[in-house]
Amino acid sequence: xxTVRMRNFGTNIVAGVSPKPxxxxxxxxxxxxxxxxxxxxxxxxxxxLLVGAEQLLGAIEDAVHAGxxxxxxxxxxxxxxxxxxxxxxxxxxxxxxxxxxxxxMAVPGVAKLGFLPEAALSAGPLGLMSKSGTLSYEAGYRLTxxxxxxxxxxxxxxxxxxxxxxxxxxxxxxxxxxxxxLLIVGEIGGREEEDFAEALMAQRFSKPVFALIAGRSSPxxxxxxxxxxxxHGSYGAYTSKxxxxxxxxxxxxxSLDEMTSxxxxxxxxxxxx
Amino acid sequence: MVRACRVxxxxxxxxxxxxxxxxxxxxAGVRIMLAEFGGVDVEALAGxxxxxxxxxxxxxxxxxxxxxRELTKGLTFNIECALNxxxxxxxxxxxxxxxxLLEINPLFVRPDGSWIAGDAKIITDxxxxxxxxxxxxxxxxxxxxxxxxxxxxxxxxxxxxxxxDGEIGLLTTGAGLSxxxxxxxxxxxxxxxxxxxxxTGGLRGNPARLIxxxxxxxxxxxxxxxxxxxxxxxxxxGEFSRLLIESFSRVPQLDVPIVARLVGTNVESAREILALRxxxxxxxxxxxxxxxxxxxxxx
Numbered sequence: 005x006x007t008v009r010m011r012n013f014g015t016n017i018v019a020g021v022s023p024k025p026x027x028x029x030x031x032x033x034x035x036x037x038x039x040x041x042x043x044x045x046x047x048x049x050x051x052x053l054l055v056g057a058e059q060l061l062g063a064i065e066d067a068v069h070a071g072x073x074x075x076x077x078x079x080x081x082x083x084x085x086x087x088x089x090x091x092x093x094x095x096x097x098x099x100x101x102x103x104x105x106x107x108x109m110a111v112p113g114v115a116k117l118g119f120l121p122e123a124a125l126s127a128g129p130l131g132l133m134s135k136s137g138t139l140s141y142e143a144g145y146r147l148t149x150x151x152x153x154x155x156x157x158x159x160x161x162x163x164x165x166x167x168x169x170x171x172x173x174x175x176x177x178x179x180x181x182x183x184x185x186l187l188i189v190g191e192i193g194g195r196e197e198e199d200f201a202e203a204l205m206a207q208r209f210s211k212p213v214f215a216l217i218a219g220r221s222s223p224x225x226x227x228x229x230x231x232x233x234x235x236h237g238s239y240g241a242y243t244s245k246x247x248x249x250x251x252x253x254x255x256x257x258x259s260l261d262e263m264t265s266x267x268x269x270x271x272x273x274x275x276x277x
Numbered sequence: 278m279v280r281a282c283r284v285x286x287x288x289x290x291x292x293x294x295x296x297x298x299x300x301x302x303x304x305a306g307v308r309i310m311l312a313e314f315g316g317v318d319v320e321a322l323a324g325x326x327x328x329x330x331x332x333x334x335x336x337x338x339x340x341x342x343x344x345x346r347e348l349t350k351g352l353t354f355n356i357e358c359a360l361n362x363x364x365x366x367x368x369x370x371x372x373x374x375x376x377x378l379l380e381i382n383p384l385f386v387r388p389d390g391s392w393i394a395g396d397a398k399i400i401t402d403x404x405x406x407x408x409x410x411x412x413x414x415x416x417x418x419x420x421x422x423x424x425x426x427x428x429x430x431x432x433x434x435x436x437x438x439x440x441x442d443g444e445i446g447l448l449t450t451g452a453g454l455s456x457x458x459x460x461x462x463x464x465x466x467x468x469x470x471x472x473x474x475x476x477t478g479g480l481r482g483n484p485a486r487l488i489x490x491x492x493x494x495x496x497x498x499x500x501x502x503x504x505x506x507x508x509x510x511x512x513x514x515g516e517f518s519r520l521l522i523e524s525f526s527r528v529p530q531l532d533v534p535i536v537a538r539l540v541g542t543n544v545e546s547a548r549e550i551l552a553l554r555x556x557x558x559x560x561x562x563x564x565x566x567x568x569x570x571x572x573x574x575x576x
Contacts, residue, residue: 136453
């Protein structure tokens, strides 16, 4: 089902991988027994891994060793220590890993890897990165209804240890000519938004940046005791993220409604041509 | 309500040290922190005096223990011995049990270099439970002490009562969107009862999870309306609506109006199914919230 939908969206799917010997093709796409065989036969360079949480680390290792350069893993429930190993491996191998727990990524009008809903996807000048899948759908949907589309949408996923953090994509969005502004959809917990704010300043990011952060009224989830306080000081809380982002010149929204209005206004006020 | 009381043996003639291991996400490593001075004031004592020794290393037992030995060099001898010994044992625990945090504070050190943990804080990984039989057994034997982890393990969804006197039960999918929804409802003075990520992707045509969730929401003494918010990437909304109706009919104790906001695939089929039970279906979340308000005014 996902294969067909991704292909209908424009993704060039050249191969599938399945350990089941009786599956030879799906919708005209040849299926191979291993990732290595698939890459050798088709020169695939990206892969979406639709395997269970217990098999995810192994599948990532296979993909890296097969020569895949972009790996997207929607699977939820990846053990933290497996994620540590996967992050180390992909970084050392120069492989981009998006995930885990992500609906994927998309370039509207070109391709998608994963299952971002079509209702939320339209082509336009706004870059979008998100920890949460569903909150980003809501944001993308509302913006699409107001005529604001996205350039490159990356779901970094909600796991604490993940393949790619917001801050790591700042250079990309800075140099991407299709992206005129950037929206991050974040959440309390961890220091990803704070690190992103620092990366913006280090990059001297000149495009407008917007942020929608969920969890303002929720208490901090898991507290890391003294260790957390020693390391993080006041990271992780909504107030910390808002302050760090605003210091970096980011507009932080108080609601979905405010986000839609402000971004629609920015979109309408852009010089055209 | 106090359910039990633990009495510990008194420890005297000791000094208090500190040691912790914590997953460092960005560097994909383990952050080691240790200090000769521990206790409740560790942040003041160690943080400011420079006595806190830190390093981030590869998540491997031998690498962690080697780094601990390096970091303890030069400390008062009995404390160095205690922390080195603790380092080995705790590294095994941290890696073996796949912990995200393991902190011993204070770590009581006796003059002879032996030690005893005065207090410990441990954060386990729900996602690793399937291969951590020891931790799983602990969770099963005292499930009442870990209600959220227990629910997640048994039912595959995240559910938290955020306001015991809340009036709006939430049947929602997606942690981020659910959190944002709670923020927005509170911002306009409304009181959500619970947080929920029902994970529609894992329902597999079985109403069991929805029935459990509705039973939990029914426990809310002031719940007057149920708001369903599903923005589906891959969930068939027609299928979901069938399951919702079936589940609702199996939980008669939750006798409240339902407002459904659904976006995604097969929404027309969902509309037909829900209309049969007089459940209003919205695609606009703000309009759904307005309808929720109306129900609260009439309740």
